[in-house]
Amino acid sequence: MGRLGxxxxxxxxxxxxxxxxxxxxxxxTIVTVILLGVLIPVFQTTQAKSNQIxxxxxxxxAIYDDATSTEIQxxxxxxxxxxxxxSVQFVTKQQALAELGQSLGEKDxxxxxxxxxxxxxxxxxxxxxxxxxxxxxxxxxxxxxxSGAPQPxxxxxxxxxxxxxxxxQIEKVTGALKIVxxxxxxxxxxxxxxxVGNTIRLSIYARRRxxxxxxxxxxxxxxxxxxxxxxxxxxGFVGGLVAILVLWLGKVTIVDPLSNTFTFLAAQNTMSFxxxxxxxxxxxxxxxxxxxxxxLRRFLRV
Numbered sequence: 001m002g003r004l005g006x007x008x009x010x011x012x013x014x015x016x017x018x019x020x021x022x023x024x025x026x027x028x029t030i031v032t033v034i035l036l037g038v039l040i041p042v043f044q045t046t047q048a049k050s051n052q053i054x055x056x057x058x059x060x061x062a063i064y065d066d067a068t069s070t071e072i073q074x075x076x077x078x079x080x081x082x083x084x085x086x087s088v089q090f091v092t093k094q095q096a097l098a099e100l101g102q103s104l105g106e107k108d109x110x111x112x113x114x115x116x117x118x119x120x121x122x123x124x125x126x127x128x129x130x131x132x133x134x135x136x137x138x139x140x141x142x143x144x145x146x147s148g149a150p151q152p153x154x155x156x157x158x159x160x161x162x163x164x165x166x167x168x169q170i171e172k173v174t175g176a177l178k179i180v181x182x183x184x185x186x187x188x189x190x191x192x193x194x195x196v197g198n199t200i201r202l203s204i205y206a207r208r209r210x211x212x213x214x215x216x217x218x219x220x221x222x223x224x225x226x227x228x229x230x231x232x233x234x235x236g237f238v239g240g241l242v243a244i245l246v247l248w249l250g251k252v253t254i255v256d257p258l259s260n261t262f263t264f265l266a267a268q269n270t271m272s273f274x275x276x277x278x279x280x281x282x283x284x285x286x287x288x289x290x291x292x293x294x295x296l297r298r299f300l301r302v
Contacts, residue, residue, distance in 0.1 A: 008230055022235065029239025029288060030246070033280050035188060037247040040276060043065045043181045059138055059162050062121040065093070067156035072122075075154040077127055082140045084133035089125040096120040121158055124236050150195030230287050242279045247280075 061079065063072065070088065081089045092101070097118050126141070128134050141160055145151030152160075160302050 012234070022231075024202070025235045026239045026242070029236055029284050030243045033240050033243035033284050034246055036283070037243065037276065037280050039185060039188060040279075043185055046177060046181055057134060058125050058127045059134060059160060060162050061124040061126060061141060062158040063154075063156045064158050065121065068076070071154065071156045075156060076124065079124060079141070079152050082137055084129050085126060085137055086129045087125075087127045089127075091123050091125060093118050093120055093122050096123060101273060119196075161189075232288035232290075233285055236285035239288070240284030243284070244277050247277075261299060 061075075063075065067075075075092065076088055079085060097120050100120060126137060128137055138160055140153075141157070142150035142152050211224055215221075
């Protein structure tokens with residue numbers, strides 16, 4: 001305990017003597033933690049939204065009006081038997097007309113009142129276990145016949161159509177968005193580690209003579225390293241604490257009040273804020289402490 005107290009005392013003494021490098025390290029830690037604290041929820045929310053959009057992608061199998069209930073049930077079983085089909089939902093003619101009414105604006109509602117009959121067919125909504133399998137499922141519903149033309153798997157199938165517009169474009173955009181956010185996150189983490197490491201290196205470089213003298217008088221490497229690592233822990237603790245306070249104020253004053261208006265901001269609450277705080281706080285302390293220990297190695301070679 002006495003040696004630990006000496007290490008802690010030396011660490012705080014070094015922080016006071018080297019105010020400028022220490023403040024620079026703390027500020028770097030604050031900026032890094034704030035950037036990560038903003039990007040992590042955005043990355044998680046964007047992934048959740050893109051997965052939600054992909055999960056909602058589907059196609060429809062329209063059937064003829066004279067199809068019997070036995071034929072409808074038989075087609076349902078055939079659709080469910082196709083590989084990668086996750087669910088099959090039957091939509092009656094009345095439900096299809098109600099969906100059309102919900103999709104129309106108030107100005108266009110009068111169009112439905114002018115209809116003498118329901119022109120929309122009953123249909124099945126076919127969803128895949130992954131949006132990338134939709135094309136293969138569609139081909140299985142209407143495979144090539146003997147003549148090479150598409151031949152539906154049931155005679156009651158009228159047509160296969162998409163209610164989702166620009167499905168391929170949505171898949172490409174969501175896939176590209178995941179890649180871009182992953183690359184940005186990786187680059188930010190690497191840049192953060194380099195910034196914190198370089199800032200700590202400047203602090204240690206300012207005291208390189210002190211380290212060399214301690215080595216020459218016989219001090220062990222860990223005896224020299226511990227005060228610097230404790231100093232890194234203090235820098236990470238203070239920087240992480242200030243950054244988390246800033247993030248909390250931003251959440252309370254900006255994100256929470258606007259979450260009722262903007263659904264994207266409301267989705268930020270998918271990650272537990274205490275869990276995010278724990279991750280950022282641990283990362284700030286660990287990076288600063290490890291960075292101090294690793295950076296010090298080159299100055300211990302005397």
